[in-house]
Amino acid sequence: xxxxxxxxxxxxxxxxxxxxxxxxxxxxxxxxxxxxxxxxxxxxxxxxxxxxxxxxxxxxxxxxxxxxxxxxxxxxxxxxxxxxxxxxxxxxxxxxxxxxxxxxxxxxxxxxxxxxxxxxxxxxxxxxxxxxxxxxxxxxxxxxxxxxxxxxxxxxxxxxxxxxxxxxxxxxxxxxxxxxxxxxxxxxxxxxxxxxxxxxxxxxxxxxxxxxxxxxxxxxxxxxxxxxxxxxxxxxxxxxxxxxxxxxxxxxxxxxxxxxxxxxxxxxxxxxxxxxxxxxxxxx
Amino acid sequence: xxxxxxxxxxxxxxxxxxxxxxxxxxxxxxxxxxxxxxxxxxxxxxxxxxxxxxxxxxxxxxxxxxxxxxxxxxxxxxxxxxxxxxxxxxxxxxxxxxxxxxxxxxxxxxxxxxxxxxxxxxxxxxxxxxxxxxxxxxxxxxxxxxxxxxxxxxxxxxxxxxxx
Ligand SMILES: Cc1cc2nc3c(=O)[nH]c(=O)nc-3n(C[C@H](O)[C@H](O)[C@H](O)COP(=O)(O)OP(=O)(O)OC[C@H]3O[C@@H](n4cnc5c(N)ncnc54)[C@H](O)[C@@H]3O)c2cc1C
Ligand code: FES
Ligand code: FES
Numbered sequence: 001x002x003x004x005x006x007x008x009x010x011x012x013x014x015x016x017x018x019x020x021x022x023x024x025x026x027x028x029x030x031x032x033x034x035x036x037x038x039x040x041x042x043x044x045x046x047x048x049x050x051x052x053x054x055x056x057x058x059x060x061x062x063x064x065x066x067x068x069x070x071x072x073x074x075x076x077x078x079x080x081x082x083x084x085x086x087x088x089x090x091x092x093x094x095x096x097x098x099x100x101x102x103x104x105x106x107x108x109x110x111x112x113x114x115x116x117x118x119x120x121x122x123x124x125x126x127x128x129x130x131x132x133x134x135x136x137x138x139x140x141x142x143x144x145x146x147x148x149x150x151x152x153x154x155x156x157x158x159x160x161x162x163x164x165x166x167x168x169x170x171x172x173x174x175x176x177x178x179x180x181x182x183x184x185x186x187x188x189x190x191x192x193x194x195x196x197x198x199x200x201x202x203x204x205x206x207x208x209x210x211x212x213x214x215x216x217x218x219x220x221x222x223x224x225x226x227x228x229x230x231x232x233x234x235x236x237x238x239x240x241x242x243x244x245x246x247x248x249x250x251x252x253x254x255x256x257x258x259x260x261x262x263x264x265x266x267x268x269x270x271x272x273x274x275x276x277x278x279x280x281x282x283x284x
Numbered sequence: 285x286x287x288x289x290x291x292x293x294x295x296x297x298x299x300x301x302x303x304x305x306x307x308x309x310x311x312x313x314x315x316x317x318x319x320x321x322x323x324x325x326x327x328x329x330x331x332x333x334x335x336x337x338x339x340x341x342x343x344x345x346x347x348x349x350x351x352x353x354x355x356x357x358x359x360x361x362x363x364x365x366x367x368x369x370x371x372x373x374x375x376x377x378x379x380x381x382x383x384x385x386x387x388x389x390x391x392x393x394x395x396x397x398x399x400x401x402x403x404x405x406x407x408x409x410x411x412x413x414x415x416x417x418x419x420x421x422x423x424x425x426x427x428x429x430x431x432x433x434x435x436x437x438x439x440x441x442x443x444x445x446x447x448x
Contacts, residue, residue: 001309001328005286008306008352031353038348039330042309051306053353079342103418105333105396108342109349188417189331 003041006051013058014139014166021164022141024050030166032075032114035106036123060113060168065090071171074113078102081112091132091172093179093197097124100181103189116149117167119157122191126153127215128181130223131197132172140165153220177201177208178284182276183215184268186259192216193259194269196276200231202284207231212244212277216259217252217269224251227273236281244277245270291355295320296364306352310344311335313351314361322362322391326420333419336392337361343399345418362391365398373443374398374436383432385423393419397433405441407433 011017021028028050031037040046054060060075065086072081081087081098088095101107101115101124115125116136129136129149136147141164149170152160161167176199183195195215201208210228215221226247234240254265288303293313300318311328314320314337323346326334330348337346338360366372374394377383384390393416400407400415407415412430421429 003307005305005307007286008289008350010352010355034350034353035330035348038350042329051350051352055353103333104400104415105336105343105345105418106330109344188414 001042003038004044004047004049006041006048008051008053010053010056012056014060014168017052017054017057017166018139018141018164020050020052021166026163028052030054032111032117033077033109034114035102035110036114036118036120054166060166063087065174069171069173071169072112073169074111074117074167076112078107078110078112078115079104082107090174093131093175093181093199094128096179097128097181097183097197100124100183100185100195106189112170113167116152116170117159117161119153119159121156121219121221122216124181124183124192124195124215126221127195127213128197129170129172130213130221131199131211132175133211134170134172136161136167137169137171138162138165139168144168150223156219175199175211178280178282180276180279180283182272182279184272194254194265194272196269196273198273198276198280200236200277200280200284202281205235207234207236207240207281207284210244210277212248212273214248214252214269214273217254217265219253222248222251224248226251231277236277241274241277245273248273289352289355291351293351293354293357293359295359296361304351306350308351310337310339310346310349310351310354310359313354314346314359320361320363323395324388324391326388326392331420332389332392333396334389334392336396336419338395338399341399343396343418360395362395365394372398372436373439374401374433377432377436377439378429381432381435382428383424384429389419389421389423393421393429397436401433401437401440405437405444407437409434 029048030052061073064071078098115123134149147160178200184193197213200210210231212227213223227244230243230247293300324334326332335347366375
């Protein structure tokens with residue numbers, strides 16, 4: 001499998017990346033870990049005459065855990081996420097999810113920025129970012145701007161990022177309460193048949209707030225506000241969970257593919273969300 | 285064809301310099317250009333791990349890296365881990381515990397396992413299975429691979445203790 005030929009660039013800073021993107025327009029693509037892009041180029045499903053490798057670009061690394069929020073540089077790898085004790089403390093769901101992405105080799109290379117910028121509905125981080133109500137920082141010819149993760153995804157591989165912008169960081173308020181990332185896959189290393197990200201805050205015996213997002217069940221990640229609302233004020237008993245699942249099923253739009261027919265996807269989505277809510281509640 | 289690039293790589297401690305198209309996949313550089321044929325091509329689609337090498341301290345599927353990305357990098361393949369004259373404890377353990385049958389997956393398996401044991405010198409069976417999840421084997425059923433890695437870990441830990 002030999003990809004089409006390309007010119008290769010390895011700029012040292014963000015303005016250098018943006019200048020190349022402006023010069024080559026549609027014909028240029030940035031590469032982070034390359035573990036979504038290279039397979040697509042080998043299959044010749046992505047045509048990239050100008051490839052901009054960002055491995056040497058300064059200022060897109062590092063995990064900052066502050067008093068109220070977390071900021072993760074786009075070039076941070078999944079392996080670095082998993083190894084960060086600070087992050088495991090501040091947002092343990094991220095580690096739980098990252099451990100369910102691909103396999104060790106892929107996690108050494110795959111980055112948070114690549115995972116969220118890619119726009120593949122199968123990627124796991126975009127759903128988590130919906131759950132967190134995260135903000136993405138983009139850097140382009142006019143400098144920096146931010147976009148809420150919940151407004152970033154337009155359709156499969158279509159996002160609010162302009163062609164000449166680089167996603168430099170993801171930020172989110174430190175998540176509160178119990179958490180769970182549940183993922184159903186055909187085998188270890190596979191993308192999700194269905195996955196659910198849940199954060200629940202408990203107050204006394206009842207649910208004070210809940211945030212629920214689903215992965216690979218629509219052409220974008222799905223933040224199901226209604227599913228979260230169905231839990232608020234309840235004791236998260238069977239009835240409340242069934243109501244949350246019903247609300248979630250209204251918000252997703254799975255399609256038939258090699259992971260199964262629509263009825264199966266809906267079934268699995270319900271099972272996975274039920275498990276995620278129960279586990280998050282038990283940790284709340 | 286695009287412009288050729290001047291590439292410098294350190295492979296198994298030896299510096300290599302050559303001109304290559306940036307799109308060349310590292311596995312082809314190793315196998316066909318440098319004649320280092322330990323790393324195998326199984327799937328060529330980033331799934332099987334037969335092409336695993338260590339690049340700057342990370343286990344990487346070399347079918348999923350362009351040679352241009354690896355420019356300046358330090359690469360270790362199975363050839364740099366041990367050979368017939370002096371087997372690495374992992375190689376010895378795979379031989380002893382039937383960690384291989386056809387041997388196709390073995391270079392990738394052992395190369396990955398060196399890194400796993402470096403990060404976690406005392407892995408449980410579950411940790412071994414999880415840490416080796418990027419390497420597929422169609423022969424052994426994995427049981428003896430797990431055993432081999434456990435045995436190598438014990439040998440390596442004993443040697444470390446003896447040295448202290
Ligand atoms: C065998 C295998 C299994 C996998 N399983 C999973 C899985 O279960 N779950 C999952 O989520 N992922 C999975 N992946 C994908 C993997 O996590 C990718 O690494 C990740 O999706 C992309 O990250 P990357 O850094 O490799 O991005 P790249 O491949 O470098 O880039 C992906 C896309 O994003 C763009 N891009 C990258 N970085 C930026 C940036 N900073 N700003 C703007 N655009 C950018 C690129 O131009 C490209 O279009 C799997 C991959 C493989 C090979
Ligand atoms: S040949 Fe590279 S992962 Fe299979
Ligand atoms: S020994 Fe044959 S594939 Fe593993």
